[in-house]
Amino acid sequence: xxxxxFLYAAGKQRADTALVEDLHLGDILPKKILPILTRPCDKQxxxxxxxxxxxxxxDAFYSHTVKLLNALRALASERYHWSEAELHIPRSLLHLNxxxxxxxxxxxxxxxxxxxxxxxxxxxxxxxxxxxTLYAKIEQAACAAEPLAKRISTFDVSLMxxxxxxxxxxxxxxxxxxAAYATGLGMPSAPxxxxxxxxxxxxxxxxxxxxxxxxxxxxxRLAPFASEMLCEPIGYAEELDFYVxxxxxxxxIEQKGIxxxxxxxxxxxxxxxxxxxxxxxxxxxxxxxxxxxAFDEGEPxxxxxxxxxxxxxTYLRGAALNLVFALGGCKMLAARASVYCFDRICTHFPxxxxxxxxxxxxxxxxxxxxxxxxxxxxxxVFLNEAYSGANDTVGAALALKTAETLRDKQMFxxxxxxxxxxxxxxxxxxxxxxxxxxxxxxxxxxxxSGASSYVEDILKKYDLDADSLRARGNVHx
Amino acid sequence: MTExxxxxxxxxxxxxxxxxxxxxxxxxxxxxxxxxxDVRDSAAFAETICHxxxxxxxxxxxxxxxxxxxxxxxxxQTLYEYFEKLSRYHEEYERERREIYRTxxxxxxxxxxxxxxxxxxxxxxxxKRLLLLLGALDDLLGCCSFSSEGLRNLQADIRRIxxxxxxxxxxxxxxxxxxxxxxxxLDFRLVLTASGRIGACDLxxxxxxxxxxxxxxxxxxxxxxxxxxxxxxxxxPVGVKLQEEMYVSSVVRLAARFGEIARFLFDKYKHLGRExxxxxxxxxxxxxxxxxxxxxCFPMVAAGGGFSCESAYDLLLLLTTSPAAxxxxxxxxxxxxxxxxxxxxxxxxxxxxxxxxxxxxxxAQAGLPVPAEQMTFSPCSLLLSYYAEAEKAEQGAxxxxxxxxxxxxxxxxxxxxxxxxLNEPFQSTSYDEGAKGLSDILEYFSASGIRxxxxxxxxxxxxxxxxxxxxxxxxAGYKIRKAACEAKK
Numbered sequence: 001x002x003x004x005x006f007l008y009a010a011g012k013q014r015a016d017t018a019l020v021e022d023l024h025l026g027d028i029l030p031k032k033i034l035p036i037l038t039r040p041c042d043k044q045x046x047x048x049x050x051x052x053x054x055x056x057x058x059d060a061f062y063s064h065t066v067k068l069l070n071a072l073r074a075l076a077s078e079r080y081h082w083s084e085a086e087l088h089i090p091r092s093l094l095h096l097n098x099x100x101x102x103x104x105x106x107x108x109x110x111x112x113x114x115x116x117x118x119x120x121x122x123x124x125x126x127x128x129x130x131x132x133t134l135y136a137k138i139e140q141a142a143c144a145a146e147p148l149a150k151r152i153s154t155f156d157v158s159l160m161x162x163x164x165x166x167x168x169x170x171x172x173x174x175x176x177x178x179a180a181y182a183t184g185l186g187m188p189s190a191p192x193x194x195x196x197x198x199x200x201x202x203x204x205x206x207x208x209x210x211x212x213x214x215x216x217x218x219x220x221r222l223a224p225f226a227s228e229m230l231c232e233p234i235g236y237a238e239e240l241d242f243y244v245x246x247x248x249x250x251x252x253i254e255q256k257g258i259x260x261x262x263x264x265x266x267x268x269x270x271x272x273x274x275x276x277x278x279x280x281x282x283x284x285x286x287x288x289x290x291x292x293x294a295f296d297e298g299e300p301x302x303x304x305x306x307x308x309x310x311x312x313x314t315y316l317r318g319a320a321l322n323l324v325f326a327l328g329g330c331k332m333l334a335a336r337a338s339v340y341c342f343d344r345i346c347t348h349f350p351x352x353x354x355x356x357x358x359x360x361x362x363x364x365x366x367x368x369x370x371x372x373x374x375x376x377x378x379x380x381v382f383l384n385e386a387y388s389g390a391n392d393t394v395g396a397a398l399a400l401k402t403a404e405t406l407r408d409k410q411m412f413x414x415x416x417x418x419x420x421x422x423x424x425x426x427x428x429x430x431x432x433x434x435x436x437x438x439x440x441x442x443x444x445x446x447x448x449s450g451a452s453s454y455v456e457d458i459l460k461k462y463d464l465d466a467d468s469l470r471a472r473g474n475v476h477x
Numbered sequence: 478m479t480e481x482x483x484x485x486x487x488x489x490x491x492x493x494x495x496x497x498x499x500x501x502x503x504x505x506x507x508x509x510x511x512x513x514x515d516v517r518d519s520a521a522f523a524e525t526i527c528h529x530x531x532x533x534x535x536x537x538x539x540x541x542x543x544x545x546x547x548x549x550x551x552x553x554q555t556l557y558e559y560f561e562k563l564s565r566y567h568e569e570y571e572r573e574r575r576e577i578y579r580t581x582x583x584x585x586x587x588x589x590x591x592x593x594x595x596x597x598x599x600x601x602x603x604x605k606r607l608l609l610l611l612g613a614l615d616d617l618l619g620c621c622s623f624s625s626e627g628l629r630n631l632q633a634d635i636r637r638i639x640x641x642x643x644x645x646x647x648x649x650x651x652x653x654x655x656x657x658x659x660x661x662x663l664d665f666r667l668v669l670t671a672s673g674r675i676g677a678c679d680l681x682x683x684x685x686x687x688x689x690x691x692x693x694x695x696x697x698x699x700x701x702x703x704x705x706x707x708x709x710x711x712x713x714p715v716g717v718k719l720q721e722e723m724y725v726s727s728v729v730r731l732a733a734r735f736g737e738i739a740r741f742l743f744d745k746y747k748h749l750g751r752e753x754x755x756x757x758x759x760x761x762x763x764x765x766x767x768x769x770x771x772x773x774c775f776p777m778v779a780a781g782g783g784f785s786c787e788s789a790y791d792l793l794l795l796l797t798t799s800p801a802a803x804x805x806x807x808x809x810x811x812x813x814x815x816x817x818x819x820x821x822x823x824x825x826x827x828x829x830x831x832x833x834x835x836x837x838x839x840x841a842q843a844g845l846p847v848p849a850e851q852m853t854f855s856p857c858s859l860l861l862s863y864y865a866e867a868e869k870a871e872q873g874a875x876x877x878x879x880x881x882x883x884x885x886x887x888x889x890x891x892x893x894x895x896x897x898x899l900n901e902p903f904q905s906t907s908y909d910e911g912a913k914g915l916s917d918i919l920e921y922f923s924a925s926g927i928r929x930x931x932x933x934x935x936x937x938x939x940x941x942x943x944x945x946x947x948x949x950x951x952x953a954g955y956k957i958r959k960a961a962c963e964a965k966k
Contacts, residue, residue, distance in 0.1 A: 165709055173680060
């Protein structure tokens with residue numbers, strides 16, 4: 001049986017490196033989880049990951065996951081220290097600690113407080129006969145080694161005129177006396193902070209002499225367990241880190257009062273979401289205007305036009321980032337959403353490099369050609385102000401040609417542009433709205449959308465209309 | 478975690494029961510300024526009435542403490558001074574601790590050596606002063622007899638600490654280390670961590686060391702075997718660096734122990750000084766009411782959601798005009814209905830009515846007497862308000878949308894048992910459409926167990942609201958009477 005992964009299956013293909021840079025993903029999330037997040041997954045993987053994230057919303061499951069992650073990190077760190085340790089005493093104690101940590105990790109792997117598809121596979125693998133037998137042997141050795149290690153680990157030292165080391169006689173230190181009196185006053189006793197100073201050669205040698213027999217017995221117990229066999233689960237650390245970091249990120253977003261949701265995974269090619277936020281902008285300012293997204297087989301491509309600084313790029317980034325989240329199996333920053341499992345997300349943003357080999361326009365065309373030449377039909381392409389170096393006529397013509405190419409290739413796309421002409425060619429177009437005095441509203445709407453009742457509209461927007469209130473259910477504690 | 482003894486809350490503190498904006502809308506800030514001139518007292522009072530007890534027991538807990546202080550008014554001042562002193566000790570301790578750490582960081586190894594010693598002396602001395610202060614508090618409280626549960630608890634708690642044998646033993650250790658010097662203290666207990674590092678290094682008494690540097694004489698086989706098990710060994714020099722690390726670490730750990738105990742006691746009592754500020758302001762409020770010459774009462778408190786008052790005065794008007802000029806209200810809001818609309822024309826007293834009910838509810842729930850002949854109320858878990866305001870210079874939303882947005886924000890806070898005061902909402906749009914939208918929201922409130930009182934001149938509401946909503950109408954002379962009903966269901 002192959003070792004199962006917490007990610008269920010890896011994403012379909014590695015994401016374009018430009019995606020991370022264009023969407024500022026590295027600014028909002030730890031870089032180490034991006035290789036996992038940016039690989040779009042298949043439907044089953046998305047659903048399984050969603051279930052894992054859902055389970056993490058229960059405190060018990062979340063703390064179990066964090067505990068496991070910490071245990072895995074500790075295992076990796078102790079393994080490194082063990083390989084570096086030179087003195088006999090620390091090396092023996094580290095070896096025993098590796099055994100303890102392995103037991104912790106396996107125990108946690110087999111005891112998730114809630115079962116889902118991913119934890120079920122993990123539990124089955126780590127609970128099979130081979131692992132159970134190894135676990136029992138290690139547990140037995142660790143139990144036998146424990147009293148020996150405990151005896152070696154506590155001793156008294158006097159550094160008065162001549163230095164002296166002796167086994168601990170069980171008397172109380174001043175700190176313990178204080179702790180005992182404090183307990184008498186009703187104060188809970190807390191362990192002192194660990195220092196973590198390294199033993200030196202002199203002390204390690206003295207301990208080896210003082211506890212010669214105990215040390216020999218300890219080493220004999222640990223010898224059968226090489227560190228390699230204890231390191232099998234270490235690879236899970238980065239997988240769980242992905243879940244924990246994404247969960248923390250979403251929780252921080254939710255604490256700002258922003259709604260999040262797990263998108264429904266659609267079998268039809270579409271990307272629909274209501275009240276979507278741009279996570280990048282949310283990090284920079286508290287007030288962000290949410291927008292709706294609606295792409296489907298009938299209208300897979302939109303131009304987005306509007307005034308400068310009117311929120312066009314924010315809309316595009318919000319749509320793209322949330323699609324990345326959705327296809328990575330994570331929550332989206334939206335009230336509701338339904339997403340098809342696109343195979344690829346591509347971005348085409350202006351670059352600031354020096355264009356030494358070719359002009360900016362040529363370079364932009366080349367990058368777009370690369371995107372379409374890959375021929376992945378289920379792609380979603382986000383283009384931001386492409387061909388802005390060209391004059392209006394050429395730029396608009398190129399933009400329209402781009403739309404045509406994407407339509408021919410049956411790809412989905414959103415193209416932010418300042419070439420206003422594109423909206424006169426019958427291609428669906430969105431517009432970043434301004435009010436009568438040209439103030440930016442940061443609201444993106446379809447061009448020529450119909451109007452409805454003012455009061456009803458506003459109440460609906462804030463989920464306070466009669467239907468939304470009915471759907472809301474009563475207030476709970 | 479420190480078990481906090483509180484003179485304000487019998488149960489866990491219920492956070493945010495009344496929003497600051499509600500205090501402002503009900504003019505409680507102005508009212509407060511009339512009877513409490515001290516900024517600190519009035520800030521503490523305002524903060525306290527933002528966190529009201531939500532249960533009958535909680536209200537009575539606070540009220541009986543106030544009654545005890547009314548009886549022993551001199552005690553309150555002395556008690557407050559003692560707890561102020563305790564807070565000052567705490568601040569001094571934290572300041573000195575920070576200063577020592579700062580100097581340690583700035584200086585080299587020598588500084589670290591000296592800094593550790595200073596930290597230990599200072600921590601021991603702080604704990605000693607604190608224990609002596611608790612002894613003085615015990616003497617003060619021991620002279621009084623209280624009827625309130627809160628003060629009796631405080632009395633017993635201080636007695637338990639000040640009269641304990643452990644406190645005497647602690648005082649002896651504090652005295653030993655308050656003038657700490659490095660001489661003669663290089664005996665340690667070391668505990669290795671699971672990773673084989675020195676995890677703990679503690680000072681131990683010198684008589685725990687049984688060093689034997691003499692050469693071993695020839696001994697019998699059995700004697701040798703026994704000694705081999707228990708004997709210590711001569712240690713090669715450990716080096717100056719490790720020796721200093723061990724010394725600093727052990728002294729800092731011991732200082733931290735002293736500090737933990739001191740902080741435990743500080744955390745247990747330091748908030749009481751601020752809580753007593755509420756009672757200082759409350760006493761001033763009680764004396765001011767007495768001076769005004771109006772009838773006051775401690776309201777009856779009962780669960781169930783009802784509210785009624787007999788000859789209740791609006792406190793702001795009472796403080797700003799003469800009592801004779803204020804028309805008192807007598808009103809009953811049935812607990813089952815839990816929802817009331819007061820209709821009335823402009824300047825007919827709608828807002829005053831809403832303020833009177835809101836202020837009385839807050840003061841009564843805070844455990845205070847109120848200016849009324851009689852009052853019965855039920856504690857609410859949250860008091861929210863919405864007052865129609867002028868359009869804010871905010872992008873992307875007109876006045877009505879701003880109103881809806883505020884309502885939406887209010888929804889996120891709602892909990893069952895909340896009381897919502899609404900002053901002229903949804904009047905910035907067509908009255909018909911506004912009334913319909915508002916009535917849906919009011920119905921949602923009622924269905925969710927949220928009590929609400931609305932004042933409005935939007936008579937269109939009568940067509941939409943449920944039959945069990947109590948409808949009132951302002952009448953000439955700022956009176957309140959029942960209104961005719963056109964309710965839909």
